[in-house]
Amino acid sequence: MVKIVDYKTYQKEDGKEFYALVVQGGIEAVTSQETNRTYLTIKEAKVACTFNEDMCKAAIGTELEGRIERVETEPYQYTNQDTGEVITLNYRNEFISAQEDILRNNVINSEVVA
Template sequence: MVQIIDYKAYKKENGEEFFSLVVQGGVEAVISRETGRTYLTAKTARVSCTFNETTCQSLIGSSLPGKIVKVEVEPYEFTIEETGEMIQRNHRHEYMSDENAIIAENVNHEMVIE
């Protein structure tokens, strides 16, 4: 289950505005690489939508079935908002419905069918 926690506005090249919803997964315990101590976090992802701003605002606090998964992508540069540090990443977090997550976890992408 994920929760809608916010929304973001964007502009297309033609100036038209559109929105995405920011969803957050459940609390996870992770171990810091630097200190070795456990801390709590929650993954977030942005999901495109066709809603207007009023609808996006009204959806904050709603829950959706599904989860946020880590997806490998081509390397890209990312700025950490809190520190301004620029790092390189090769993954992103993406929302998946429960059904799609089950399929993704069970499909062997290296298997070739002839």
């Protein structure tokens, strides 16, 4: 289960605006690779939508069936908004709907079947 917690405004190359909803998963315990200590975190992802700004505002607080999954990507630069530090990442967080999760885990790819 994820919850819509915010929305962001973006601009297309043609100048038109569109919106993305910010969704958060539940609290997760993870182990630091540097200190080997456990800490708590929440994964967050942005999901493009066809909503206008009023609809985005109204959607905040809504819960959706699904989860947030880390997906590997080509390396890219990311600037931490709080510290200004620039780091290189090779992943992004992606919202996986409950329906998509069922398909991923239960449908056999035709290439696999002999």
